[in-house]
Amino acid sequence: ELKVEQNPLFLSMQEGKNYTIYCNYSTTSDRLYWYRQDPGKSLESLFVLLSNGAVKQEGRLMASLDTKARLSTLHITAAVHDLSATYFCAVDGETSGSRLTFGEGTQLTVNP
């Protein structure tokens, strides 16, 4: 059974600081997704990482994937209040077809 764990689950940080969210998963996968969810809203796709060593960046967010370590990171640079949201990673196991397994989510609050 594929398990996906994120940490931390709650993150409160000040504007201007850097931080990293970690996503570990338990079985072989070559595809990992990051989503963002604002309060009361649905999930928005941020990144899809398709291979070992993949790195994607948009604005202050950068995601990377290490398939050998079964680890993805979402790095936040110089956080701003607008980044406050819940971030989910989701893993597509190689044998699971369309099925995604989601982590519990990391609730990020960026304080002025």
Add this chain to the structure above:
Amino acid sequence: DVKVTQSSRYLVKRTGEKVFLECVQDMDHENMFWYRQDPGLGLRLIYFSYDVKMKEKGDIPEGYSVSREKKERFSLILESASTNQTSMYLCASSLLARDTQYFGPGTRLTVL
């Protein structure tokens, strides 16, 4: 842009009622999914469909059924609603297997 719509944002039903949640996507996607989202548990897959009239159970199918009579529409049915089915329900679609999933706005269902 992909658009996934859900029939209701908020729904209140009584225990034992039959409940229909509707999802429509406008991008000719092959795959459609129903998830429920609960605090601390992330998103859990209930059912998904990879073609018209085809369905597969997800991780928590008990108490639910689905229907996909047309490609663009995927319905989730609670045959006899119970209080433990109070949750946020999210529909998603993807073009092909292992493509990015696009989510609808969600239906917050309360069963009294």
